[in-house]
Each structure stands twice: as structure tokens, then as C-alpha cells.
Amino acid sequence: MPSDKGPLSNSDPNRDEPISPVSLPDPKELKAVQTILSFTEKTFNQLKIFPFRHDNVLNFFRRTHSEITAFLRNHPQIDLEIKETAFTYKDEIVLSEPDIKKSIPFLLFKDGMQSLVFSIGLQEKELEDFFLILHECSQLPPEESDTVYSIWEKNFAHIHHTATDLMLLMRVKSEVQPYEPDPADMFMGSVNWEEGDGSQEGKKDPPPGDLDHQEENPENKLQRESEQLTKKSALSKEEQSTLQRMILASRKINPDDELTALYLEILYMAENEEGFTTSINSIAEHLRSIIKKNDFAGAAYLVGSIREMEHEYIHQNPARLPPLQGCIKSLSDPLFLDHVRKTVTSDPVSAQNDEFLLLLNFLGPASFSLIRDLYNAKKSDAFYLKAYHFFLKALQSDPSSLLMQLSIGEDDISRAVITALGDSRLPKTVETLSCLLRNKNYIYLEDVIHALGKIDHVDAVRAILSLIGDSRPNIRFAALKNIVFHNSPSLQKDLEAHIRYPGFQTRSPKEKILLLRLLGKFNNERASTLIGRFIRKPGWIHRKKNLELALISISVLEKMTIPVAKRELERKRKLKNNKIRRACRKATAAETGQPVLKD
Amino acid sequence: MDRSIKPKDPGKSELESQAIRYGIQILNKAHSISKSLKIYDSNNSLVQGLIQSMQDTLQQVFQTEGAASFLLHQDQIFFNQSKLKFSYSSYPIYKYFMEECLKREIGSLQFKSDIQKKDLESFLNAFSKKMEGTPEEVKQFHDTLRRSGTPSISLTKLSIEEKxxxxxxxxxxxxxxxxxxxxxxxxxxxxxxxxxxxxxxxxxxxxxxxxxxxxxxxxxxxxxxxxxxxxxxxxxxxxxxxxxxxxxxxxxxxxxxxxxxxxxxxxxxxxxxxxxxxxxxxxxxxxxxxxxxxxxxxxxxxxxxxxxxxxxxxxxxxxxxxxxxxxxxxxxxxxxxxxxxxxxxxxxxxxxxxxxxxxxxxxxxxxxxxxxxxxxxxxxxxxxxxxxxxxxxxxxxGICPVGTLVLLNTDELAIVFEASPTSAEMLRPRVKLITDSDKRKIDGDIVDLTEKTPEGRAKRSIVKSLDPADYDIRIADYFMEHIS
Missing domain, CATH: 1.10.3210.10 (Hypothetical protein af1432)
Structure with a gap:
């Protein structure tokens, strides 16, 4: 068989009179077809930019339909032959587009379509569907689309096509020869028939439990069996609707989800290491594919399952851990993350999805930087909030990696991490946060202090305490506001040292209140004595400040429950300052139940 | 089934080779004319030249062969009872002729020796018209030919069974x-x-x-x-x-x-x-x-x-x-x-x-x-x-699925070839008779078990189904033979 000639080659050696066209067919007719195809192409091109209902598309589409309808008034059909990148009508090229990426003829040609016919009666809806098929197919990679199939599936009444001929295929390739029976064997001689074969007692035994019918007339028996089968195979209305539901449910299954489930089963069942490795590679590929489709829920499920499997295999099947871990590692690979980044940046809305963050959570620490990038690209409050929750969750599983991220940047997303660290209330985060405090110029120092304040740990308090002597009032104030009381002698000592420090006097009243209240919480004699020192008759220098400090101290002592504090207040009632005296009286009156008398 | 009506198989004789050559030549010319008629009017000199050429070839055939008739039998085209063989290069001609004939339900086509150029021209004009093969189109095609009166060309329609x-x-x-x-x-x-x-x-x-x-x-x-x-x-x-x-x-x-x-x-x-x-x-x-x-x-x-x-x-x-x-x-x-x-x-x-x-x-x-x-x-x-x-x-x-070997009440053995369209008549499918009532193997007809005698009783009924292995019967053979 000559292989250099295509199966549709027209070069017949017997042809003795080759046809060479000498003149063009009716130019008007040709022009009309060219116009139709020109509008067809324009509609097709517009569909690449706009949806079908857009005016730009509709204008060209309606024009295409009206041109076709007008043509079909005078001709039974438009019969187009499909060449590689051109349509021909009556052997004349009526549309040519050599760029196969844009070419409608190529879109049809590549799937084996040989001709396309529009016939009288073509409905607008049919043409719309036809365009939508063309558009849909053009959006897919060539190997994934099949225009012949799509048009076949649609079963158009007035759009016909011819495609690769099966009979021709049969002639081209015939591995299995059609079975040819031997007529002599079939039509000569006799059947080996024995006495009794014709009755029901023949060769076949009656079915068990059917002995009662042994004497039954064979025809009746068959009739009965037929009725039984009809009964057995009849579906009740309920069964019919169950079946219908089953079909509908099957239609609703997402093929990617189905595939994910299958991949995981194949992986679990893999017979050998080679099969396992192949499957895990397929899964990685599948994961990329579903991420590309923004199916983050599916991707998260898949990654989660792989991690789960890894966990199981640590003890059950350690031999399979390396490929599994290799796959997991590849997920943290910059290339993979770049793939995720590209997908999400092409559709930023999808980054808002909880599923996306869940996926990132499974992908582990390497994905943290992705969150940062995505937030910085969009700066959305909603995403910030999601990022915060993401970090909070990530902290539960892998705090150290997240903490490492903190050293990376000083942007908004760092704040989310710091807040999350605080909200996690995990003691192990104290060290990292404390480290940040050491950088006195860190822009989110207040956030760090706030975060530390949420952690009920003596080291957190100590770290904050280190800032109460800071030169910046806002930092000092933030530190004081966020210190969590811990009844630790060393803390008290530190605090007392601050209070004794001469600079204490220059602090704002708010700071003083906070400091003294904190000291007061120790509720011991030493604290009471130190606080009591500030209750004295103010001199003329810094009179106002001293009075203020005395009054603050009174209020703190008032809150202390130890007798020493009460005694201190009693003692200070005698001071020759009305305001102090009145305040002390008031504080002690509440304790003793005596009315506060006016001086 | 009358097996003798099958066209004879082409032998190697010189006469047969000649017939095959002529057959392909005529189809080739018809194909060329048809292609030209898609572009040119039938009065075009090129078309006229091609029709004349075909007319000449036909005359030559009449002189040497005495007749010029094409027969479509299943997947084959026979010319003067010789099966035409097509190469890959001539396959488009075969395909064209086969498809156009099938669309028009043409079972055979016979050119008579007194054929005139105008008859050939009107026939080819009608044959070249694009059609889908709808029943209306087929009717219109045959009506047109009948009206145009081309007695030198006779057509027979494909039988329902052939279709x-x-x-x-x-x-x-x-x-x-x-x-x-x-x-x-x-x-x-x-x-x-x-x-x-x-x-x-x-x-x-x-x-x-x-x-x-x-x-x-x-x-x-x-x-x-x-x-x-x-x-x-x-x-x-x-x-x-x-x-x-x-x-x-x-x-x-x-x-x-x-x-x-x-x-x-x-x-x-x-x-x-x-x-x-x-x-x-x-x-x-x-x-x-x-x-x-x-x-x-x-x-x-x-x-x-x-x-x-x-x-x-x-x-x-x-x-x-x-x-x-x-x-x-x-x-x-x-x-x-x-x-x-x-x-x-x-x-x-x-x-x-x-x-x-x-x-x-x-x-x-x-x-x-x-x-x-x-x-x-x-x-x-x-x-x-x-x-x-x-x-x-x-x-x-069903109870007697397609491919079941059955014993009929006439003592004949048969194979279910087509299920009954209604479940009420599940036991009355179309069957192919494979033995007579004495169990002698025959190439029997396909009979419809819904057929009734003038008295209103069923002509044949299924008595029971049988296991073909017990009688050394290969069911598939009958399906294959039916269309071979």
C-alpha cells in the first residue's frame, strides 16, 4: 500500500481527463459565501473578547445569520469543503486563515472534518450553538477539543458535516479480519437432535423448585417465564425515580474530585515501589491541573490526604515514605509555589477563598511568603483578616516556621502574623516576639507588645517590662497597658526599680497610674510601703505633680487588701493637705464603714 | 434465501479484467462530470466534452461487452456482473458513487445501447445534485427522472431488506x-x-x-x-x-x-x-x-x-x-x-x-x-x-434475547434475530429458521413470529429456548453469514 499518498488522495491513474477550471463559478454566489464567512469569522473573533450576549457579538452574529438565510433563499445549502486552513466553496477559496491559532477551518480540519453544510431552515439558535461550540473548542488546547464530536453531539438539524470515513479506516488498517463462517457447516447436514429434546423433559433440567411445572405445556411455561421476567424487570415509579436520581447524582460528580479519589486509591493499592512512584507523580500532575482550574478545595483535600498518608506510612510502610515525602517536598518547591502564585494572581478573587488558604496551610511554611505577596498585591482588608486566621491556624501546627517568617519583612502582613502570634497565646512564641522587641526601631513594636500582653507567661511580662523605661511615651504606655500581672518577686523587684528611678516622677499620670496599680497587685507590704511613700504633703516645687501622685497612690492602696495598706492610709489621713486627707479618709471609710466627714 | 442470485465473483479472465477497467472508467467519468457540474452549467464546453467522452466510452462498452449495468450489492459495486476493485487512489470514486446511489436508493443502474447524449446529460444533472437522502428528496429524484423520460437509462430502487x-x-x-x-x-x-x-x-x-x-x-x-x-x-x-x-x-x-x-x-x-x-x-x-x-x-x-x-x-x-x-x-x-x-x-x-x-x-x-x-x-x-x-x-x-436458539412449535429450529418492539410480544420476535421440521440444516428465511394464519392463529410460536452448544450451533455464524 502506498504510504506516501493520503487515504483521500485523488490521484487516480485511470483518470484520463483531468479537470482544469477555466473560469470562476458565479461571482455573485461566491461573493455571497465570502461575505457569510467574513461575518462568521468576525463573530468568532468577537466571541474571543466578549460573551455571546454582548452587542458586538450579537451584531456580527445576526448579520451572519441574515446573510446565510438570504443565501439559502436561492440555494439549497452552503456546502463548504474544509482544507487545512481554508474553506472552499465550489473549489474556490472563500476563507483563508493561515495562522492555525486563529483559523476556523483548521479548528475543524484538525479533528478530521472534511465538509460542513448549512441547509435551508437553519435556525438562529442552531447557529448560536454552532458558534459556541467553535468558541469553546478554540479555547481549549488542540488536543483537548474535538469539534467533530461536539457538532455530532449537538445533533443539528440544519448543520451537517462529514468526517473521517470509517469504511476508509477499515481499508487502511485491518488487524482483525472479519469472521467468515463456513456455510457448508451451517446449511448442510442435520442437527444432532435426540428424542425428548423437543419436550420440557429434554436436556435442560427444570430450575430447582419448579418441579410442579414439569407437566406444563412448554409454550405456557415460556409464557409464564416471560411474565415472570417482565415482573422481575419492571421498575416501580419509586425505583424509576431512584434510578433517575442516581443518574443525576452521577452527572453532578466533579470529574476532578472523582479523579482525586481514584488517584488516592491507586496510590494506596500500588503493587510495587515503581507503581507507587508513578502514581505519586501523576498525583502531583493532577494537583497542578486542579490548581490551574482554581479548585483549591480539591487541591487542599488532595494535599491533606497525602500528608495523612505520609503520617500513616511512617510506621506502616516506611519504604514508600521517600517518594511520598519527595512529593510533599515538591509542593514547597519554588516552582510549584510559583505555579500557585500565577494561578491566583490571574484570578485574585480565588485567593479570598478559605479553600485556598487551607491549601496553603497544607503546603506548609513555604507558602507563607505567598500570602505576603498576595496581600501586598491587593491590600484588601478581607484578605488581611483571612491571612490573620491562616497564620493563627498555621501556628498550631508549625509555629517555628511561621516565627521564622517574622524576620522577613516589615509590612502589613507582618502585623497579621504578630497578632496571630499573640492570639495563639502559645508560650513558645514569647521568645520570637521578645527578639523583635530588641529591635527598638521595629515599626510594629506596639503590636508586638500587644501580642506579648496576650500571652500569660512571666517571660512575656518581663519582655514588656523592659520597655517601660523606653524613651518613647507611646511604647512605654503600650508596655504598661499590656503587662499581665504575674506574682513573681523578680518582677516586683524590676517594677520597684522603675518606680524608684528618678525619671518615674516625670512620667505622665496615666503611666504612673498603670505602674503603681501594677505594683499594687502584688498586694504585699513591700509594695504598700513603696506606694505609701508617694503619699506626702506636696511641697511648692512640683506641687501639682506630687499631689497627683499621692492621690494615685491612695487609690492603689485602697485596692490593696492587706492591713499594712490600710494602716498606711490611716496614717496618711493626718497629712496636712485637704485633698490627700479627704482621699485617705474616703479610702479608709469604705473599709471601716465610717462616713467621710468634711474637713 | 436464494443464494444463487449472488453476482458472480470476478475471476482472473481477460474479459473480466476488461469489464472492471470499463466500469471504473465510466464511474471515473461520471465523477468528473459531477464535479464539473458543481462549478459549471451543463452547457459549459468542458462539461459537454466530458459527457461526450462518457457517451463514447459507453458505446465502446456496448460494442465489446454488449451491456453496461451497475449493481450495488451490499458493500460492492458490480459492473456487468464483475466486482469492481478499487485502489486507494480510486477510492474517492467508489465512495462518491456508492454514497450518491445510496442517498438516492439506487440498487442498480443500466445504460441501454441506444443511449443519447441528452439522456445522459439529464441523468447526470439529477445525479450530481447535492442531496441528503431524505425520503422526499429520493422521491423527487426518481420522479424527475421519470418525468424527463430517459428510457435508455433504467434504475431499480434498493429493497428495504437491502437497505x-x-x-x-x-x-x-x-x-x-x-x-x-x-x-x-x-x-x-x-x-x-x-x-x-x-x-x-x-x-x-x-x-x-x-x-x-x-x-x-x-x-x-x-x-x-x-x-x-x-x-x-x-x-x-x-x-x-x-x-x-x-x-x-x-x-x-x-x-x-x-x-x-x-x-x-x-x-x-x-x-x-x-x-x-x-x-x-x-x-x-x-x-x-x-x-x-x-x-x-x-x-x-x-x-x-x-x-x-x-x-x-x-x-x-x-x-x-x-x-x-x-x-x-x-x-x-x-x-x-x-x-x-x-x-x-x-x-x-x-x-x-x-x-x-x-x-x-x-x-x-x-x-x-x-x-x-x-x-x-x-x-x-x-x-x-x-x-x-x-x-x-x-x-x-428479555426472555428470548437476540441470539437465542429456539425450538418452534413447527419443530423447526430458529435463532432470534430481532427482538419484538413491544414487551407484550416479547415471545414473538423475528427469527431466522436454521432447520426444517426434521432438523435438517437449512438457510431459512427470517420470519416474523407475529405472522398469523388466515384463521387468526400464530403461524409459528416459540416452544422453548435451547442451548446452542448442545447442538454444536455457533449462533454468531448466522449473524455473520446473514450479511456476508
Whole structure:
């Protein structure tokens, strides 16, 4: 068989009179077809930019339909032959587009379509569907689309096509020869028939439990069996609707989800290491594919399952851990993350999805930087909030990696991490946060202090305490506001040292209140004595400040429950300052139940 | 059937070779004229020249052959009783003539020696007109010729039986082409598989179209067993049966194509299994059974690689993986996480077992008749098969399914060729008589069991179904012979 000639080659050696066209067919007719195809192409091109209902598309589409309808008034059909990148009508090229990426003829040609016919009666809806098929197919990679199939599936009444001929295929390739029976064997001689074969007692035994019918007339028996089968195979209305539901449910299954489930089963069942490795590679590929489709829920499920499997295999099947871990590692690979980044940046809305963050959570620490990038690209409050929750969750599983991220940047997303660290209330985060405090110029120092304040740990308090002597009032104030009381002698000592420090006097009243209240919480004699020192008759220098400090101290002592504090207040009632005296009286009156008398 | 009316087979004699040459020459000229008439008016000098040339050739034929008649018989074109042979290069001429004749329902075409150029011209004008082959168009074509009065050209219309046979012939071709193609796909490497998968799809589309036209004949072809290779034959049968069942279940066109492809490859995992185990007579030992049970997984693994190339859909992997699965602890493989079994898998599982049961295998003493196989399925554990789909399948197969050997009340033996269209007349299908009442083998007619005597009684009725193996009858032979 000559292989250099295509199966549709027209070069017949017997042809003795080759046809060479000498003149063009009716130019008007040709022009009309060219116009139709020109509008067809324009509609097709517009569909690449706009949806079908857009005016730009509709204008060209309606024009295409009206041109076709007008043509079909005078001709039974438009019969187009499909060449590689051109349509021909009556052997004349009526549309040519050599760029196969844009070419409608190529879109049809590549799937084996040989001709396309529009016939009288073509409905607008049919043409719309036809365009939508063309558009849909053009959006897919060539190997994934099949225009012949799509048009076949649609079963158009007035759009016909011819495609690769099966009979021709049969002639081209015939591995299995059609079975040819031997007529002599079939039509000569006799059947080996024995006495009794014709009755029901023949060769076949009656079915068990059917002995009662042994004497039954064979025809009746068959009739009965037929009725039984009809009964057995009849579906009740309920069964019919169950079946219908089953079909509908099957239609609703997402093929990617189905595939994910299958991949995981194949992986679990893999017979050998080679099969396992192949499957895990397929899964990685599948994961990329579903991420590309923004199916983050599916991707998260898949990654989660792989991690789960890894966990199981640590003890059950350690031999399979390396490929599994290799796959997991590849997920943290910059290339993979770049793939995720590209997908999400092409559709930023999808980054808002909880599923996306869940996926990132499974992908582990390497994905943290992705969150940062995505937030910085969009700066959305909603995403910030999601990022915060993401970090909070990530902290539960892998705090150290997240903490490492903190050293990376000083942007908004760092704040989310710091807040999350605080909200996690995990003691192990104290060290990292404390480290940040050491950088006195860190822009989110207040956030760090706030975060530390949420952690009920003596080291957190100590770290904050280190800032109460800071030169910046806002930092000092933030530190004081966020210190969590811990009844630790060393803390008290530190605090007392601050209070004794001469600079204490220059602090704002708010700071003083906070400091003294904190000291007061120790509720011991030493604290009471130190606080009591500030209750004295103010001199003329810094009179106002001293009075203020005395009054603050009174209020703190008032809150202390130890007798020493009460005694201190009693003692200070005698001071020759009305305001102090009145305040002390008031504080002690509440304790003793005596009315506060006016001086 | 009168077997003597078949056209004689072309021999090697010089006369026959000459007839073949003339036949092809005439068709070639008709083809050229037809192409020209699409572009030019019939008065065009080029067209006129070609018609004159054809007229001259015809005259030459009359002088040497004495007649010029074409006969379309099944897939062949005969000229003056000699079968025309076409090369690949002349295939378009064959295709053109065959298709145009079929569209116009032309069974034979005879040119008479007194043929005039104007008769030829009007005939070719009508023959060249584009048409789809709708009944109205066919009627119009024959009416036009009758009105134009071209007595020097006589046509006979294709008989209904011939038209039906043509469809059946198409079905047969699809059947063997499917096997051939599957064989090809099973042994080729990944890269080739991809290029051939479009053919798979086209084949399934063709099977779909055929089932839509006349499902019974294609279902009849599934009586062919163990031909060439069990697995190939089985896969094609399963595919056809699955499409038939899927259609009954109301699956849409797209789903049916997917189902067809899935069932086509459901046993692809068996290709890599040792043939000695697959064909082992007797019971398999534990180790062998384990190997056999790996085929769903192997199949799924193979299909995964085809999936990544966009060749098959996840459904095909599902089917390869699940066609032996049973919810619960039986069946294989057993899923670790996946909960549901796909509806396609449930369909294929039923038809797979049905086809396997009705096929003679080395490990089983006998194969079962279709009726027996259906009863086995219906009597099995309700968990084994989806009960609703099984019911639908039972309804499709019926009590006397296509391909059943039956004894008639006339003592004749017959094979069910076409199921009755109504369930009320399930026991009155069209059957082919294969013996007379004395059990002598005959090439009998296809008779309709609904036919009645003038007294209103049925001419023939089915008494019982028989096991063809007991009488050494190969059912598939009759289906193949019917269209050969």
C-alpha cells in the first residue's frame, strides 16, 4: 500500500481527463459565501473578547445569520469543503486563515472534518450553538477539543458535516479480519437432535423448585417465564425515580474530585515501589491541573490526604515514605509555589477563598511568603483578616516556621502574623516576639507588645517590662497597658526599680497610674510601703505633680487588701493637705464603714 | 434465501479484467462530470466534452461487452456482473458513487445501447445534485427522472431488506474495526495510543449511531465469542452491550460515548497478565487469583497515563478499577477511602459478567445461554449488582434475547434475530429458521413470529429456548453469514 499518498488522495491513474477550471463559478454566489464567512469569522473573533450576549457579538452574529438565510433563499445549502486552513466553496477559496491559532477551518480540519453544510431552515439558535461550540473548542488546547464530536453531539438539524470515513479506516488498517463462517457447516447436514429434546423433559433440567411445572405445556411455561421476567424487570415509579436520581447524582460528580479519589486509591493499592512512584507523580500532575482550574478545595483535600498518608506510612510502610515525602517536598518547591502564585494572581478573587488558604496551610511554611505577596498585591482588608486566621491556624501546627517568617519583612502582613502570634497565646512564641522587641526601631513594636500582653507567661511580662523605661511615651504606655500581672518577686523587684528611678516622677499620670496599680497587685507590704511613700504633703516645687501622685497612690492602696495598706492610709489621713486627707479618709471609710466627714 | 442470485465473483479472465477497467472508467467519468457540474452549467464546453467522452466510452462498452449495468450489492459495486476493485487512489470514486446511489436508493443502474447524449446529460444533472437522502428528496429524484423520460437509462430502487442489510453491514464493519482497533491500542506504546484515540471516539460514535438506528443487530453481533482474542472480543461485546443498556437508562449522547470508551478499555489491565493464568483450565490457586485480581488496578494505572494525554476521561479509570468491585467486603479491589461506585462501573459490571458467562472459557465446563446468564445475574446476591440497573438490563435482554436458539412449535429450529418492539410480544420476535421440521440444516428465511394464519392463529410460536452448544450451533455464524 502506498504510504506516501493520503487515504483521500485523488490521484487516480485511470483518470484520463483531468479537470482544469477555466473560469470562476458565479461571482455573485461566491461573493455571497465570502461575505457569510467574513461575518462568521468576525463573530468568532468577537466571541474571543466578549460573551455571546454582548452587542458586538450579537451584531456580527445576526448579520451572519441574515446573510446565510438570504443565501439559502436561492440555494439549497452552503456546502463548504474544509482544507487545512481554508474553506472552499465550489473549489474556490472563500476563507483563508493561515495562522492555525486563529483559523476556523483548521479548528475543524484538525479533528478530521472534511465538509460542513448549512441547509435551508437553519435556525438562529442552531447557529448560536454552532458558534459556541467553535468558541469553546478554540479555547481549549488542540488536543483537548474535538469539534467533530461536539457538532455530532449537538445533533443539528440544519448543520451537517462529514468526517473521517470509517469504511476508509477499515481499508487502511485491518488487524482483525472479519469472521467468515463456513456455510457448508451451517446449511448442510442435520442437527444432532435426540428424542425428548423437543419436550420440557429434554436436556435442560427444570430450575430447582419448579418441579410442579414439569407437566406444563412448554409454550405456557415460556409464557409464564416471560411474565415472570417482565415482573422481575419492571421498575416501580419509586425505583424509576431512584434510578433517575442516581443518574443525576452521577452527572453532578466533579470529574476532578472523582479523579482525586481514584488517584488516592491507586496510590494506596500500588503493587510495587515503581507503581507507587508513578502514581505519586501523576498525583502531583493532577494537583497542578486542579490548581490551574482554581479548585483549591480539591487541591487542599488532595494535599491533606497525602500528608495523612505520609503520617500513616511512617510506621506502616516506611519504604514508600521517600517518594511520598519527595512529593510533599515538591509542593514547597519554588516552582510549584510559583505555579500557585500565577494561578491566583490571574484570578485574585480565588485567593479570598478559605479553600485556598487551607491549601496553603497544607503546603506548609513555604507558602507563607505567598500570602505576603498576595496581600501586598491587593491590600484588601478581607484578605488581611483571612491571612490573620491562616497564620493563627498555621501556628498550631508549625509555629517555628511561621516565627521564622517574622524576620522577613516589615509590612502589613507582618502585623497579621504578630497578632496571630499573640492570639495563639502559645508560650513558645514569647521568645520570637521578645527578639523583635530588641529591635527598638521595629515599626510594629506596639503590636508586638500587644501580642506579648496576650500571652500569660512571666517571660512575656518581663519582655514588656523592659520597655517601660523606653524613651518613647507611646511604647512605654503600650508596655504598661499590656503587662499581665504575674506574682513573681523578680518582677516586683524590676517594677520597684522603675518606680524608684528618678525619671518615674516625670512620667505622665496615666503611666504612673498603670505602674503603681501594677505594683499594687502584688498586694504585699513591700509594695504598700513603696506606694505609701508617694503619699506626702506636696511641697511648692512640683506641687501639682506630687499631689497627683499621692492621690494615685491612695487609690492603689485602697485596692490593696492587706492591713499594712490600710494602716498606711490611716496614717496618711493626718497629712496636712485637704485633698490627700479627704482621699485617705474616703479610702479608709469604705473599709471601716465610717462616713467621710468634711474637713 | 436464494443464494444463487449472488453476482458472480470476478475471476482472473481477460474479459473480466476488461469489464472492471470499463466500469471504473465510466464511474471515473461520471465523477468528473459531477464535479464539473458543481462549478459549471451543463452547457459549459468542458462539461459537454466530458459527457461526450462518457457517451463514447459507453458505446465502446456496448460494442465489446454488449451491456453496461451497475449493481450495488451490499458493500460492492458490480459492473456487468464483475466486482469492481478499487485502489486507494480510486477510492474517492467508489465512495462518491456508492454514497450518491445510496442517498438516492439506487440498487442498480443500466445504460441501454441506444443511449443519447441528452439522456445522459439529464441523468447526470439529477445525479450530481447535492442531496441528503431524505425520503422526499429520493422521491423527487426518481420522479424527475421519470418525468424527463430517459428510457435508455433504467434504475431499480434498493429493497428495504437491502437497505437494512447495508446498515447491518455497517454494524459488522464497525464491530470488526473495533476489535482491530482495540488490538492496535492494546499493543501500542503511549505516544501511538494518543494518535489512535480519536479513532476510538469515532468508533464509539459510530456504534452509538448504529444502536440508535437498530440496536438489535449490533447486539446480535455480540454472540461472537472468543474470536481472534478473548479479551478483545469481550471488550467490544461489553462496549456494545453497555451502550445498549446506557441508552435504555436514558444516558445522554455524551455520556454514552464516555460509557462506550470506558467499557472499551475496561479490561485493558488484563493485557499485561500472563496468558497462562488467564486461560488456565480449572481453578486458580491463591497466588494466581491474586494476580488476576490485580487487573483492575493495572488497567486503571494504564489509563491514568492516557488520561494525562487527554485521551480518556476519569470515568474510564473508574470503570477499569471498579468493574469487579462490590460494596462491602466482597469483590475487588477494596477501596480505602473512596465510597461510591460509579454508575458506569455498575453498568459495565453487569454486561461484563453477562458476556463472560455466555462465553466459553477454559476454566469453565460450559458456557451459559443468554437466558441462563440473565437468570444467574438475577438470582445473585442483591449487593453484587445494582438491582435497578440489573432490572433494566433484564428488560433489555428479555426472555428470548437476540441470539437465542429456539425450538418452534413447527419443530423447526430458529435463532432470534430481532427482538419484538413491544414487551407484550416479547415471545414473538423475528427469527431466522436454521432447520426444517426434521432438523435438517437449512438457510431459512427470517420470519416474523407475529405472522398469523388466515384463521387468526400464530403461524409459528416459540416452544422453548435451547442451548446452542448442545447442538454444536455457533449462533454468531448466522449473524455473520446473514450479511456476508
Amino acid at each position: 437494512k442489510k447495508r446498515k447491518q453491514l455497517g454494524a459488522k464493519k464497525i464491530y470488526f474495526l473495533s476489535m482491530s482497533h482495540l488490538k492496535d491500542v492494546f499493543k501500542m506504546d503511549e505516544a501511538d495510543k494518543k494518535s489512535r484515540m480519536i479513532t476510538t471516539k469515532r468508533l464509539i460514535m459510530a456504534i452509538y449511531d448504529n444502536i440508535l438506528d437498530d440496536s438489535t443487530f449490533l447486539l446480535g453481533l455480540t454472540t461472537l465469542k472468543n474470536y481472534d482474542d478473548y479479551t478483545l472480543n469481550h471488550c467490544v461485546n461489553v462496549s456494545i452491550l453497555a451502550l445498549g443498556l446506557g441508552k435504555r437508562l436514558g444516558l445522554d449522547k455524551k455520556e454514552l460515548v464516555e460509557l462506550g470508551i470506558s467499557s472499551f478499555f475496561h479490561d485493558i489491565g488484563k493485557v499485561s497478565l500472563p496468558i497462562e493464568i488467564l486461560n488456565k483450565p480449572g481453578k486458580l490457586d491463591e497466588e494466581e487469583r491474586k494476580i488476576i485480581e490485580t487487573h483492575p488496578l493495572r488497567g486503571a494505572e494504564q489509563l491514568v497515563s492516557m488520561l494525562q494525554e487527554g485521551i480518556v476521561t476519569p470515568k474510564a479509570i473508574n470503570v477499569a478499577m471498579e468493574h469487579h468491585a462490590v460494596s462491602g467486603s466482597r469483590g475487588y479491589p477494596r477501596y480505602v477511602k473512596k465510597k461510591n461506585i460509579d454508575i458506569f462501573s455498575k453498568i459495565v459490571k453487569i454486561v461484563d459478567v453477562f458476556d463472560a458467562l455466555t462465553t466459553k472459557r477454559p476454566y469453565r465446563k460450559k458456557d451459559f445461554t443468554r437466558e441462563e446468564a440473565l437468570n444467574i445475574l438475577l438470582d445473585s446476591d442483591p449487593e453484587d449488582y445494582d438491582p435497578l440497573i440489573l432490572k433494566m438490563f433484564a428488560g433489555m435482554i
